[in-house]
Amino acid sequence: MVEPTISAAEQELFGGPLRYDMGFAEHEGAPLDLTMLSAIRTMPRLVASTLRRAWAADRPALLVVGISEVGQGIAAAVGLLAVNSVMHALLGSGAPVDRLHAALPGLIVGAVVAVVNAGFAGLSTSRAGRLEPLVERIATTEYLAAATVVELEAIEDPEFRRLIDVAQFGAASARRMISACVAALNGTISLIATAGILTVLHPALLPMLLLIAAPRGWGAMRVAQQRYVSVMTWVEHVRAGRLISNLLTERTAAQEVRIHGVGAFLLEKYRGMAESAEAEQKRLANGKALTELVAAALSGLAMASTYGVMLWLIMAGHMSLAVAGTAVIAVRSGSASLGALVMNVNQLHEESLYVRDHDRFLTQAAGRAIPDGGQQLPERVGQVLLEGVTYAYPERDAPALDGVSLVLPMGSVTAVVGENGSGKSTLMKVLAGLLLPQSGTVHWGDAELSGLDRSQVFDRVSLLTQDFQRWPVTAALNIRIGRPGRPGGHEDLQPSVDFAGAAPVIAKLPHGLLSLLARVFRGASELSGGEWQKIGLARTHWRTESCPADSVLIVDEPTSALDPEAEIAAFDAIRRLAGPHRAVVLVTHRMSGVRHADTIHVLDRGRLTEHGSHDELMAARGRYAAMFATQAAQYAARGRASVPHPSAPPVPEPS
Numbered sequence: 001m002v003e004p005t006i007s008a009a010e011q012e013l014f015g016g017p018l019r020y021d022m023g024f025a026e027h028e029g030a031p032l033d034l035t036m037l038s039a040i041r042t043m044p045r046l047v048a049s050t051l052r053r054a055w056a057a058d059r060p061a062l063l064v065v066g067i068s069e070v071g072q073g074i075a076a077a078v079g080l081l082a083v084n085s086v087m088h089a090l091l092g093s094g095a096p097v098d099r100l101h102a103a104l105p106g107l108i109v110g111a112v113v114a115v116v117n118a119g120f121a122g123l124s125t126s127r128a129g130r131l132e133p134l135v136e137r138i139a140t141t142e143y144l145a146a147a148t149v150v151e152l153e154a155i156e157d158p159e160f161r162r163l164i165d166v167a168q169f170g171a172a173s174a175r176r177m178i179s180a181c182v183a184a185l186n187g188t189i190s191l192i193a194t195a196g197i198l199t200v201l202h203p204a205l206l207p208m209l210l211l212i213a214a215p216r217g218w219g220a221m222r223v224a225q226q227r228y229v230s231v232m233t234w235v236e237h238v239r240a241g242r243l244i245s246n247l248l249t250e251r252t253a254a255q256e257v258r259i260h261g262v263g264a265f266l267l268e269k270y271r272g273m274a275e276s277a278e279a280e281q282k283r284l285a286n287g288k289a290l291t292e293l294v295a296a297a298l299s300g301l302a303m304a305s306t307y308g309v310m311l312w313l314i315m316a317g318h319m320s321l322a323v324a325g326t327a328v329i330a331v332r333s334g335s336a337s338l339g340a341l342v343m344n345v346n347q348l349h350e351e352s353l354y355v356r357d358h359d360r361f362l363t364q365a366a367g368r369a370i371p372d373g374g375q376q377l378p379e380r381v382g383q384v385l386l387e388g389v390t391y392a393y394p395e396r397d398a399p400a401l402d403g404v405s406l407v408l409p410m411g412s413v414t415a416v417v418g419e420n421g422s423g424k425s426t427l428m429k430v431l432a433g434l435l436l437p438q439s440g441t442v443h444w445g446d447a448e449l450s451g452l453d454r455s456q457v458f459d460r461v462s463l464l465t466q467d468f469q470r471w472p473v474t475a476a477l478n479i480r481i482g483r484p485g486r487p488g489g490h491e492d493l494q495p496s497v498d499f500a501g502a503a504p505v506i507a508k509l510p511h512g513l514l515s516l517l518a519r520v521f522r523g524a525s526e527l528s529g530g531e532w533q534k535i536g537l538a539r540t541h542w543r544t545e546s547c548p549a550d551s552v553l554i555v556d557e558p559t560s561a562l563d564p565e566a567e568i569a570a571f572d573a574i575r576r577l578a579g580p581h582r583a584v585v586l587v588t589h590r591m592s593g594v595r596h597a598d599t600i601h602v603l604d605r606g607r608l609t610e611h612g613s614h615d616e617l618m619a620a621r622g623r624y625a626a627m628f629a630t631q632a633a634q635y636a637a638r639g640r641a642s643v644p645h646p647s648a649p650p651v652p653e654p655s
């Protein structure tokens, strides 16, 4: 495909063109083959996969559709035979009244066939309409179910993310494939009927009919392929354009959009990107027009030669006038149904490309899914032990974790501190069982994580991170969703609300716990960042309280949005969450929050460099002591109400 020139807007915003390199479309190392042959080769399999979904969804409906379509094909053949008999009667010898009488049976049969045909068509439409939403639902459910159980590593892999994006079109395509399949089946059957009649009339007519349709088929397939390649190549570009338009209207960006004048700036870039997308549309439209012109010309030539051949056959006495009359009608209806068939097969082909992505996603997702089942996790494990854990993100040279070993005994509070990017969040994901170490091991008691039933591991982990999910549901459900399967009314939630100090937050809401926490909906309320963190803490309490077995509570920067008093209360609450059967792991930059931890680990560029209690680490005068001293000095300075007075402006004044 011709790569359009990149817009200045894209260059400035994204540092280059945003196009898929089509790498996502490679299957088991074989590059995507978009030729017509490959389309024809793979289509039956994809049609079969759609029909399988339809079969699973509503067997009787699918059978009725099939029978109705075959019925319509037979009706078309009988109709043509009736036309032939009418032609013979009308063009035969005898008085006009006698000829009309002779034509009457054929006319009656034709009328009955038309009524029967309409009945079959109605039946087929109603059952196909019933199947379509079912098939779409099944395909959507397959897609969503597969996406929610893949390993986190897959979600963070850009290649796989692209496949997730592309595959989302598959469900709607599977739905459209039903009507395209029905129409294609209809076209095929009536074409077979017409072809049969034409062969009976004269053997030379059938190849001529195929010759008329072949160029149209070629043209339609070519246009579909070009459109598909273009859509796939430009998917990221389209997404980026949508991203910019969302940013311009999003609430979170509203302040900078106004104060920094980002609005006009981004709008101009949006225009630039839209122009380069429009250039691609123009290129496609021109290509389509040219292809269709060539196809129509070739098809017209074939049509003219067919009529020429028929004329010659009549002149040479090889064909009667009545047969020629029927043949003209049959060729016309045959080429019309061939044209429709080509269109439908073309639509099938186009939709099947998206269904193929959907199926490819399902296959890859199955390969990257969190394994089902595994060893049972004993109720009591005593400790969680990491030994020599190494983890490197794809396309990163340095590992995010490098030979990390630590032990989390039940009943203990462990803190992990370190600079930005030192690997703390990655360590938490490994601890939670979301990422499996590339080398080294994680043991829950004696059992190794990779052999354990991961759903049981997840059941034992509670996670409270600073960017925890703010669900657009009621306040009550925002707490209960910590363990959605645990039933509970508002009174049951009260201990969690009180524990997190969230009672004043709930009291302020117009409908208490029943208030909807999503600004986008009418009548909903919005919470501040700190208020949300209290809801998050209540959710964590709700989850941890219902787990009597040995478990791990991971808390990652839980107090970043809290005021000083709330922060002290939150750290106190987190410490109280530690129980004899729970190990608490705390990640924070607030050194005051970690000093009471039983063990503190210092992470530096993926390696654990120090560990011990607060007093031990302070006495060691290492990295931890330096970090603590820096923060303490800041607080001391604040205590004296000192305000920085730079001796010189930090940014030189413009001269």
Ligand SMILES: Nc1ncnc2c1ncn2[C@@H]1O[C@H](COP(=O)(O)OP(=O)(O)OP(=O)(O)O)[C@@H](O)[C@H]1O
Binding pocket: 156, 393, 394, 396, 400, 418, 419, 420, 421, 422, 423, 424, 425, 426, 427
């Ligand atoms: N999904 C990812 N893909 C590639 N690299 C990643 C990904 N997530 C993190 N990294 C990299 O791994 C390293 C460790 O990141 P991590 O988020 O674990 O650090 P952190 O200590 O939690 O940082 P912070 O204190 O800023 O939250 C960083 O260099 C980061 O850029």
